[in-house]
Amino acid sequence: MTRGRVARTLTYLSLVVASVVVLLPLLVVLLTSLKSEKEMANDSGALQLPDDLLNLDNYVTAFQDGRMLSAFGNTAFILLFSVTGTVIIGSMAAYAIDRYTFRFRKLVVALFLVATLVPGVTTQVATFQIVDSFGMFDSRWAPIALYMGTDIVSIYIFLQFVRSIPISLDESARLDGANAFTIYRKIILPLLKPAIATVVIVKGITVYNDFYIPFLYMPSEDLGVISTSLFRFKGPFGAHWETIAAGAILVIMPTLIVFLFLQRYIYNGFTRGATK
Amino acid sequence: MTDTTEKAARPEEAAPAARTARARVPRRLRLRRGLTPWLFLAAPLVLLITFTYAPVANMVAYSFTDWDGVSPELSYTGADNYVELFTRPELFEVFFVSGYYLAASVIQIVVALYFATVLSFNVRFRNFFKGILFFPYLINGVAIGFVFLYFFQDGGTLDSVLSLFGVHSDRAWLGTPVSANVSLAGVSVWRYMGLNFVLFLGAVQSIPGELYEAAELDGANRWHQFRYIIAPGIRPVLSLTVILSISGSLSAFEVPFIMTGGATGTETFVIQTVKLAFQFNKTGLASAAAVVLLLIILAVTWVQRRLVPDDKVDLV
Numbered sequence: 001m002t003r004g005r006v007a008r009t010l011t012y013l014s015l016v017v018a019s020v021v022v023l024l025p026l027l028v029v030l031l032t033s034l035k036s037e038k039e040m041a042n043d044s045g046a047l048q049l050p051d052d053l054l055n056l057d058n059y060v061t062a063f064q065d066g067r068m069l070s071a072f073g074n075t076a077f078i079l080l081f082s083v084t085g086t087v088i089i090g091s092m093a094a095y096a097i098d099r100y101t102f103r104f105r106k107l108v109v110a111l112f113l114v115a116t117l118v119p120g121v122t123t124q125v126a127t128f129q130i131v132d133s134f135g136m137f138d139s140r141w142a143p144i145a146l147y148m149g150t151d152i153v154s155i156y157i158f159l160q161f162v163r164s165i166p167i168s169l170d171e172s173a174r175l176d177g178a179n180a181f182t183i184y185r186k187i188i189l190p191l192l193k194p195a196i197a198t199v200v201i202v203k204g205i206t207v208y209n210d211f212y213i214p215f216l217y218m219p220s221e222d223l224g225v226i227s228t229s230l231f232r233f234k235g236p237f238g239a240h241w242e243t244i245a246a247g248a249i250l251v252i253m254p255t256l257i258v259f260l261f262l263q264r265y266i267y268n269g270f271t272r273g274a275t276k
Numbered sequence: 277m278t279d280t281t282e283k284a285a286r287p288e289e290a291a292p293a294a295r296t297a298r299a300r301v302p303r304r305l306r307l308r309r310g311l312t313p314w315l316f317l318a319a320p321l322v323l324l325i326t327f328t329y330a331p332v333a334n335m336v337a338y339s340f341t342d343w344d345g346v347s348p349e350l351s352y353t354g355a356d357n358y359v360e361l362f363t364r365p366e367l368f369e370v371f372f373v374s375g376y377y378l379a380a381s382v383i384q385i386v387v388a389l390y391f392a393t394v395l396s397f398n399v400r401f402r403n404f405f406k407g408i409l410f411f412p413y414l415i416n417g418v419a420i421g422f423v424f425l426y427f428f429q430d431g432g433t434l435d436s437v438l439s440l441f442g443v444h445s446d447r448a449w450l451g452t453p454v455s456a457n458v459s460l461a462g463v464s465v466w467r468y469m470g471l472n473f474v475l476f477l478g479a480v481q482s483i484p485g486e487l488y489e490a491a492e493l494d495g496a497n498r499w500h501q502f503r504y505i506i507a508p509g510i511r512p513v514l515s516l517t518v519i520l521s522i523s524g525s526l527s528a529f530e531v532p533f534i535m536t537g538g539a540t541g542t543e544t545f546v547i548q549t550v551k552l553a554f555q556f557n558k559t560g561l562a563s564a565a566a567v568v569l570l571l572i573i574l575a576v577t578w579v580q581r582r583l584v585p586d587d588k589v590d591l592v
Contacts, residue, residue, distance in 0.1 A: 123331040128553070150323075248419040
């Protein structure tokens with residue numbers, strides 16, 4: 001019995017240690033973001049509490065001088081188009097692949113399958129030339145096109161759901177005179193709601209956090225998304241850790257809020273997304 | 277018209293019935309019906325080919341040239357880029373950096389497995405711990421980079437914490453190649469462990485509970501349960517995680533790029549490729565590097581598929 005108790009204690013101990021390891025770096029940054037420039041200069045230790053817990057000056061500086069408003073705007077614009085596009089494209093592909101038997105169907109499926117094996121980072125050198133030749137370089141359309149075009153995971157998620165919708169529904173609609181597009185629009189799409197929620201969440205988080213693509217394809221300063229704008233803090237705010245910390249917290253906050261509200265869906269989404 | 281058995285049939289099984297029906301459909305309608313799936317597939321396929329297959333094909337072509345990415349002229353140089361890649365030691369060194377990330381991902385998988393096992397049983401505050409362990413995966417990479425730059429600073433958080441335990445190590449954690457790479461690999465464990473954990477947790481929870489009860493009746497302890505029930509039960513996810521970890525280690529980019537920019541021996545393969553292509557305008561050489569990386573990743577995936585066939589788990 002005592003052995004069981006020791007094991008239990010050790011289990012909880014390991015969980016608490018892991019939580020501290022996760023939370024401590026974030027907490028310290030939160031504390032730093034509330035310290036004044038003077039406090040930082042006086043070399044208050046990293047673990048010391050700030051004098052004024054409600055000092056939000058750094059957030060104002062980060063938000064204004066760091067051009068976070070336009071960054072959030074650009075991110076929202078890209079999010080809206082790429083997530084909507086991914087949903088439409090993914091669900092259409094899944095509908096066609098699952099509901100029709102046509103020539104080269106196997107080939108099409110294989111094309112989507114093999115593409116999952118090609119990691120995006122490796123092909124960027126050549127993708128860049130293609131994006132450039134379309135004249136999309138340094139515009140918000142470059143990331144949008146890339147996010148829409150390379151998302152194979154969402155096609156799989158939709159495929160799984162389309163499979164679970166009974167074909168009899170399509171057939172009875174067809175008897176009522178509906179054409180393929182009406183069936184897709186009026187029957188399949190509404191029944192795909194749970195899958196759409198999953199894709200929107202997974203894709204949304206990925207796009208919100210992505211750094212690589214906006215960094216390569218949108219170098220102009222007024223096209224900064226949140227990750228590239230935050231990255232630029234490195235220059236002007238160089239040693240002003242209190243401002244950088246405030247910027248980081250500003251970027252993390254929306255994720256935290258979304259996470260707290262949608263926890264269950266987020267777990268499901270990632271499990272489904274990764275294991276197909 | 278259709279009976280209930282046909283309603284449930286999958287399209288593949290229903291195909292013969294459809295074929296006999298097709299014979300009665302007029303030609304024009306048949307043509308339209310053959311065209312319909314392509315209308316739905318047009319946009320996805322165009323995007324797929326433009327942004328995945330065309331780049332791969334171009335990349336292979338560029339890798340045999342000396343193109344700088346801008347000028348209209350480029351000349352065919354045969355395998356020169358590949359020879360350069362494998363003979364210039366400084367270009368090859370980046371592979372050793374991947375070793376750190378590879379070692380880190382072993383630790384990451386073990387830790388994730390441990391927590392997935394622990395949290396799949398009845399533990400107080402289970403959802404709370406689950407949330408904390410997963411959350412880092414959702415945080416923006418740049419924010420993580422800054423958080424840890426601050427964390428590893430001279431006299432920063434890590435040093436302060438260590439001094440609480442009586443270890444006084446005022447040192448620049450990112451100052452020497454070994455400690456910098458270890459620190460960066462540590463950050464990537466911090467960042468990605470949660471994803472592995474959640475994937476494992478999902479797999480563990482899909483194992484029917486009666487199995488544990490039966491095992492307990494047979495006198496199995498926790499280790500036995502893990503060894504004989506959980507481990508085989510999550511094998512598919514585990515093998516997927518292994519490929520993702522290997523390809524992730526080889527293509528590590530964000531954390532080292534944001535934190536050190538590749539300084540002090542922390543340059544990874546992707547940082548080098550991006551620099552070659554976009555700073556030094558060596559598109560040809562960069563393409564060759566990317567082709568090598570792609571081939572390695574494809575080889576790893578192929579080996580993995582060979583070793584662990586993608587079949588159903590033979591548990592029950």
